[in-house]
Amino acid sequence: MKKFLSLGKQPIANAFITPDEGQDEFFYNLKVGFDKETKLVSHMDFVDPPLMFNDSYVYHTSSSKTMIKHFEETAKMIQERFGPNRILEIGSNDGTFLRHFGIAHGMGIEPCENFAESTRQMGFMIYSEFWSNKLSVEIVGRHGRFYTIYSANCICHIPNIKETLEAVYFALDENGIFIFEDPSLLEMLERNSYDQIYDEHAHIFSITALNNLLKEAGMEIFSIDKTQVHGGSNRVYAQKEGGPHPHDGTLELELEQESLAGLNEVKTYTAFAKRVRNSKTKLLELLHDIKDGGNKIVSYGATSKSTSVFNYCGIGTDLIDYIVDTTPDKQGKLSPGVHIPVVSPEEGFDDSVDYAFLGAWNYLDEITKKESEFLRRGGQFITHVPEVRVLRGEPICQP
Ligand code: TMP
Numbered sequence: 001m002k003k004f005l006s007l008g009k010q011p012i013a014n015a016f017i018t019p020d021e022g023q024d025e026f027f028y029n030l031k032v033g034f035d036k037e038t039k040l041v042s043h044m045d046f047v048d049p050p051l052m053f054n055d056s057y058v059y060h061t062s063s064s065k066t067m068i069k070h071f072e073e074t075a076k077m078i079q080e081r082f083g084p085n086r087i088l089e090i091g092s093n094d095g096t097f098l099r100h101f102g103i104a105h106g107m108g109i110e111p112c113e114n115f116a117e118s119t120r121q122m123g124f125m126i127y128s129e130f131w132s133n134k135l136s137v138e139i140v141g142r143h144g145r146f147y148t149i150y151s152a153n154c155i156c157h158i159p160n161i162k163e164t165l166e167a168v169y170f171a172l173d174e175n176g177i178f179i180f181e182d183p184s185l186l187e188m189l190e191r192n193s194y195d196q197i198y199d200e201h202a203h204i205f206s207i208t209a210l211n212n213l214l215k216e217a218g219m220e221i222f223s224i225d226k227t228q229v230h231g232g233s234n235r236v237y238a239q240k241e242g243g244p245h246p247h248d249g250t251l252e253l254e255l256e257q258e259s260l261a262g263l264n265e266v267k268t269y270t271a272f273a274k275r276v277r278n279s280k281t282k283l284l285e286l287l288h289d290i291k292d293g294g295n296k297i298v299s300y301g302a303t304s305k306s307t308s309v310f311n312y313c314g315i316g317t318d319l320i321d322y323i324v325d326t327t328p329d330k331q332g333k334l335s336p337g338v339h340i341p342v343v344s345p346e347e348g349f350d351d352s353v354d355y356a357f358l359g360a361w362n363y364l365d366e367i368t369k370k371e372s373e374f375l376r377r378g379g380q381f382i383t384h385v386p387e388v389r390v391l392r393g394e395p396i397c398q399p
Contacts, residue, residue, distance in 0.1 A: 001033035001034070001035050001042070001044060002033055002034050002035075002036060002266055002269075003031050003032070003033045003044055004032060004033060004034055004266065004269035004270050004272070004273050005031070005032040005194070005197075005269070005272070005273040005276060006029070006030065006031045006032075007030040007031075007032070007194070007197060007276075007308060007311075007312045008029070008030065008311065008312050009027045009028070009029060009030075009311065009337075010027065010028060010029075010030040010198065010199065010307070010308065010311050010312070010337065011025055011026060011027055011307065011311065011336035011337035012026055012047070012051055012052055012199055012336055013052075013198040013199050013200060013304035013305075013307040013308060013336060014052065014057065014058055014059050014200070014304050014307070014336070015052075015056075015336050016058060016302065016329070016330045016333035016334065016335060016336060016342060017333055017334050017336065017339075018332075018333060018334070019334060022334070022339060025336070025337070026051060027337070028045065028047055028199070029045070030043065030197065030198070030199075030308075030312075031043065031044040031045065032044065032197055034266055034269050035209075036266070038209055038212045038213060039206060039208045039209040039212060039263065039264055040161070040203055040205075040206075040209040040212075040213065041185055041203065041204045041205075041206070041209070041269070042202055042203045042204075043197075043199075043202055043203075046159035046202050047199040047202075049111070049130055049157070049158070049159070050111075051199075052157075052199055052200055053111045053112050053130075053157075053200075054111075054112060054113070055112060055113040055114045056114070057112035057114060057115065058327060058329040058330055059093070059304070059327075060093070060094050060327060060329075061093040061094055061096040061097070062094055062096045063326060063327050064360075064363055064366060065366055066229065066363055066365075066366050067096065067229065068096060070227070070229050071096045071097040071100070071152070072100060074097065074152075074181075074235075075097055075100030075101065076100070078148065078150065078179065079100075079101075082147075082148060082177060084105070084147050084148035085105060085147065086105050086106075086107070086143075086146055086147060086148070087101055087105060087106050087107070087146070087147075087148045087149070087150055088107050088108075088109070088139070088146045088148070088149045088150070088171065089106065089107070089108045089109065089149075089150050089151065090109045090131050090149065090150070090151035090154050090155070090168075090180075091109065091110065091131075091151055091152070091153065091154025091155075091157070092108030092109065092110045092115070092116075092119055092124075092126060093110065093112075093115050094115050094118060094119065095108070095115075095118070095119035095122050095124065097150070097152065098119065098122075098124055099122060103122070103123035103124050103125075106124055107124065107125045107126070107127075107139075107143065108124055108125070108126045108127070109126070109127050109129065109131055109135065110126050110127075110128055111128055111129055111130045112128075113128050116128035127139065130158075131154075131158060131164060131167060132163060132164075132167055133163055133166060133167045133170065135167070136167035136168070136170045136171045137170065139171060140170060140171050145171060145172060145173040145174075145176065146171055146172060146173060146176060147173045147175070147176045147177070148176060148177055148179065149168055149171060149172055149176065149177075149178045149179070150178075150179050150180065151178075151179075151180040151181075152180065152181045152182075153181065153182060153183075153230065153233075154180075154182075155180050155182055155205075156182040156183065156201055156202065156203045156204065156205055157200050157201065157202055158202065159202045161203060161213055162213070162216070162217070165213060165214060165216075165217035165219065166217050168217070168219075169217050169218050169219060169240065172239075172240060174240060174243075175239075175240075175243060175244050176239065176240070176243075177237060177238070177239050177243075177245065178219065178237075178238045178239070179235065179236070179237050179238075180235070180236055180238075181225075181227065181229075181233050181234065181235040181236070182205050182233060182234065183196050183201065183204060183205075183230050183231060183232065183233050184205070184206070184207075184226070184232050184233055184234045185204045185205055185206040185209075185258075185263065186206060186207075186232075186257065186258055186261055186263060187231060187232025187233070188204055188231070188232070189261065189263070189268065189272050190232075190261075190386070191231060191232065191385050191386040192272070192275050192276065192279055192384075192385065192386050192387065193231050193232075193305075193361075193385045193386070194272075194276040194279070194308070194312075195305035195306070195308040195309045195384075195385075196230075196231060196305065197308060198304045198305065198307060198308040199304075200304060205234065206258050206263050207221070207224060207234060207236070207251065207254040207255060207258055208255055208258050208259070208263055208264060210234075210236060211251065211255065214236075214238050215241075218240060218241055219238045219239065219240055219241060220238060220239060220240075220241050220242075220243070220247075221236055221237065221238050221251045222237055222238065222239055222243070222245045222246065222247045222248065222251070223236075223237040223245070223247070223248045223250050223251070224236055224237070224250040224251060224254050225237075225250075229362070230362055231361070231362040231385070234254075279384050279387070279388055280312060280313045282384075282387075282388040283309070283313055283315075283384050283388045284313055284314075284315070286382065286388055286390070287315065287319045287320075287357075287382070288319070290354075290355055290382075291318075291319055295354035295355055296321055296352055296353055296354050296355070297319060297320055297321065297353075297354065297355040297356070297357060297382070298320060298321050298322055298323065298324060298348060298349070298353050298355075298356050298357070299320050299322075299323040299324070299340065299356065299357040299358075299359045300323075300324055300349075300356040300357065300358055300359055300360060300367060300371075300381070301323070301324075301325055301358070301359035301360025301363070301367075302323045302324075302325035302327070302330045302335055302342045302359060303359045303360050305359060305360075305361075305362075306323070306335070306357075306359030306360075307335060307336045307337060309359075309384065310335065310337065310338045310340065311336075311337040311338055314338075315338060316338040316339065316340060317338075317339070317340055317341075320340050320357060322340060322341045322342065322343050322348055323335055323340050323341070323342045323343070323359065324342075324343055324344065324345040324347075324348045324349045324356075325342050325343075325344070325345075326344065326345060328344075330342045331343060331344050331347075349371070349374070351377070353374070353379060354379065354380070355379070355380050355381070355382055355390070356371075356374070356379065356380075356381050356382065357381075357382045357383070358381050358382065358383045358385075358391075361383050361384075361385045364381075364383075367381075368381075375392070378392075380392045
């Protein structure tokens with residue numbers, strides 16, 4: 001594994017704390033590397049999953065309209081295209097996807113007990129454990145194999161990718177499909193969105209790496225969709241080698257595109273690391289200029305991505321007064337590491353705000369629609385994606 005980037009000392013990205021919890025806060029050194037053999041981009045040292053995914057986990061899939069709509073459409077598409085009689089979701093969070101399947105048809109794996117329990121209350125069978133070979137064997141023993149296994153923004157969270165895919169292979173019917181979506185490495189490089197890298201994202205997947213890893217596990221990709229969610233993601237459709245689904249040519253197209261973009265070469269990643277360092281310098285310069293001009297800056301969306309940016313750049317309450325976020329579990333707490341207070345938009349997004357850093361830049365459309373009044377009265381958004389700049393007035397294009 002070749003190290004190419006260091007994002008410094010980072011906390012658990014979603015561990016919002018109360019003021020007295022500050023002293024015991026966990027930090028680790030975030031270093032990212034490229035595996036020349038599999039072409040996988042991963043953390044050099046993984047954070048132990050129970051430190052991140054436990055009964056205090058605060059990220060709700062249903063916290064944005066964009067994601068609610070995305071999972072409604074995805075569920076509908078899967079039902080129409082594959083008509084599964086049973087679906088197993090790995091990482092079912094608060095049931096935003098699963099709820100579109102009847103309780104007799106959907107089953108979930110969710111290690112965060114708070115979400116496992118609330119989804120059980122909806123009537124679903126949920127295993128509140130981490131996905132592993134052991135769990136796969138247990139589930140197959142009790143429920144048989146699944147025709148459809150689905151996972152969104154979860155497979156990239158699991159350090160041991162080899163075991164993860166072996167466990168999927170074991171639980172999958174001979175003719176079954178494994179559909180999963182995660183942020184795209186190509187999109188991250190193109191948007192310079194280095195904040196995709198935080199503890200939970202143990203890997204940032206390219207199609208090239210997934211193709212290699214799935215092959216090793218006895219599976220093959222037969223189709224790929226590109227989606228705009230989470231700053232650009234790939235939805236991969238895989239089956240057991242020689243399975244019944246025809247290949248539609250998208251794999252070859254993506255492999256070619258990634259190869260042309262240099263994703264198989266170390267030098268692409270060292271160039272990216274340089275752009276990341278420049279982005280940090282420019283963001284700090286811009287925030288200092290704005291602040292020195294007597295303006296009030298807040299941050300919009302207490303995201304894991306913003307934890308990564310603020311800790312890497314050393315941005316605290318000297319520059320950002322507070323963060324506004326709609327998630328009740330984050331409000332009244334301090335952001336991880338740099339300890340910026342989080343308040344509700346009703347409390348904090350008022351006329352006193354001059355600038356808002358887009359912590360949730362991936363929801364630009366949703367946010368600018370909602371905050372048209374802020375823009376009309378001269379309020380301005382700041383983003384670092386794809387480059388550091390100020391966004392003013394409407395219409396604003398998605399980065
Ligand atoms: P995500 O980027 O990991 O999906 O997290 C989005 C966070 O941003 C989540 O805490 C909810 C918050 N958010 C707002 O506070 N207001 C909004 O309008 C949107 C879209 C998200």
